[in-house]
Amino acid sequence: MSETRLREAICRFGRSLFERGLTPGSSGNISVRCEDGGWLVTPTNASLGWLDPARLSKLDAVGRLVSGDKPTKEIPLHSAVYETRGAAQAIVHLHSTHAVALTMLPEIDPRAALPPMTPYYLMKAGQTALLPYFRPGDPAVADAIRGLAGRYSSVLLANHGPVVAGDTLEAAVFATEELEETAKLYLLLRNLNPRYLSPAQVQDLVSHFGVELPAETHDHG
Ligand SMILES: [Zn+2]
Numbered sequence: 001m002s003e004t005r006l007r008e009a010i011c012r013f014g015r016s017l018f019e020r021g022l023t024p025g026s027s028g029n030i031s032v033r034c035e036d037g038g039w040l041v042t043p044t045n046a047s048l049g050w051l052d053p054a055r056l057s058k059l060d061a062v063g064r065l066v067s068g069d070k071p072t073k074e075i076p077l078h079s080a081v082y083e084t085r086g087a088a089q090a091i092v093h094l095h096s097t098h099a100v101a102l103t104m105l106p107e108i109d110p111r112a113a114l115p116p117m118t119p120y121y122l123m124k125a126g127q128t129a130l131l132p133y134f135r136p137g138d139p140a141v142a143d144a145i146r147g148l149a150g151r152y153s154s155v156l157l158a159n160h161g162p163v164v165a166g167d168t169l170e171a172a173v174f175a176t177e178e179l180e181e182t183a184k185l186y187l188l189l190r191n192l193n194p195r196y197l198s199p200a201q202v203q204d205l206v207s208h209f210g211v212e213l214p215a216e217t218h219d220h221g
Helices: 003-019 075-084 097-103 119-125 140-147 169-189 199-209
Strands: 029-033 039-041 057-059 065-067 090-093 128-131 154-157 161-166
Touching: 003 029, 003 039, 003 169, 029 075, 039 075, 075 090, 075 140, 075 161, 090 169, 097 154, 097 161, 097 169, 119 169, 119 199, 128 140, 154 169, 161 169
Parallel strands: 128 154
Antiparallel strands: 029 039, 029 090, 039 057, 057 065, 090 161, 154 161
């Protein structure tokens, strides 16, 4: 996709996410890899609701600002995701209410923040990791992302929000929406003893649709 089209797509998806209340105020950010090796990023303190295609931050391959406004302070977060997930072409980070709420619950498994509730959650967002709290813009979040070794396309930052990678911007946006809706379902059903997908049903999705889930690891050292 040409850079002009990518710029327009970032603004269109940003407005859509903002207008549906999926990230308030000037929260959230989006980045996309460009064909020239650089990337486009939403500027710092910019609302996703009214981005200007011409003012998006254009960074070169090593993350230096080439044109546009000053980029989001979450650059270390985005670059660590690209570094560890070679296939990722776009990243969406929101402050969406239900996903943020989920991160504060005591029972959340940091290697599977949500149970297998629906097929589309698994097909779009895979399994979701939960990272501890970091001050926004703290470069230490990059080390925590590297610690996941690229095994998760969707990650939750505690008390903050989701970070989702996709092989297109559309895929990253749709996966973020699926994660938010599944977090909402989890909160609706919490303590009601719901039936989740069984291991056999999950396995069927893995073999039928090629869903990639992180390998089960019980050694967290
Ligand atoms: Zn944020």
